[in-house]
Amino acid sequence: MKIHFLGVGEACDERCPNTSLHVTAGKGQRFLLDCGFTTPHLYFALSSDQDELDAVWISHFHGDHFFGMPLLLLRFWEMGRRKKLVIAGQQGTREKITSAMELAYPGFLPRLRYHLDFVEIEPGQVREIAGTIWSTAENIHSQRCLSLCIADSSHRIFYSGDGRPTRETETLAAGCDLIVHEAFRLEGEVENHGNIMNCLEFAGRAGGKHLALVHVERTCRETAKIKVAGLERSSGPHVFLPEPGDMFVL
Ligand SMILES: [Zn+2]
Numbered sequence: 001m002k003i004h005f006l007g008v009g010e011a012c013d014e015r016c017p018n019t020s021l022h023v024t025a026g027k028g029q030r031f032l033l034d035c036g037f038t039t040p041h042l043y044f045a046l047s048s049d050q051d052e053l054d055a056v057w058i059s060h061f062h063g064d065h066f067f068g069m070p071l072l073l074l075r076f077w078e079m080g081r082r083k084k085l086v087i088a089g090q091q092g093t094r095e096k097i098t099s100a101m102e103l104a105y106p107g108f109l110p111r112l113r114y115h116l117d118f119v120e121i122e123p124g125q126v127r128e129i130a131g132t133i134w135s136t137a138e139n140i141h142s143q144r145c146l147s148l149c150i151a152d153s154s155h156r157i158f159y160s161g162d163g164r165p166t167r168e169t170e171t172l173a174a175g176c177d178l179i180v181h182e183a184f185r186l187e188g189e190v191e192n193h194g195n196i197m198n199c200l201e202f203a204g205r206a207g208g209k210h211l212a213l214v215h216v217e218r219t220c221r222e223t224a225k226i227k228v229a230g231l232e233r234s235s236g237p238h239v240f241l242p243e244p245g246d247m248f249v250l
């Protein structure tokens, strides 16, 4: 698998685009994990192939995770996309995406020449999407958010979305080659978000090989770089703080 960190930031970070991962899995299937305000322009700077993307995952319905969807869908229409696009997420994903599209570009949804295949993946359910296996678990966030595990024949990755880890997300992350977790703060109890030390313990218990920390609060990011550089020398999972545009290959 290949993971391209299009963005690694929180909602308000003017220097770091919203957290969004472009994943290449299996036999070259392409997935986009979360699509916030800043994601579509980064995505289209990377790809000029209208049919490249197989599926989008939306972890929850905060703007920095799904308000890029109308522009993504519009641009695919403009580029002449014909291939169906899977849009996966929790219950209610279809309603949220269609409402956002209608607000952003009224009357445009029926004009799309490609099919939107909405796939809901509630915790406990397992879905096959483009030859890979997707499953979810609920974490603790200010609105309901699902963490995601994607497995192909060789590797498994975990993406937290926003939120504090739970026993359920730890079970989902067990044995994953790469855990991508949000760590909004450096330390201390943070309501509805992870912090660096919690994430490290989480990845250690889950047995993850690599831990990428994303969605760090913009005022903490520079300090987080120093802290994480120190952690890299300690035992446990290999931990890193990706920069926007970084690629990680499993
Ligand atoms: Zn967020």
Ligand SMILES: [Zn+2]
Pocket (backbone or CB within 6 Å): 060, 062, 141, 162
């Ligand atoms: Zn959020």
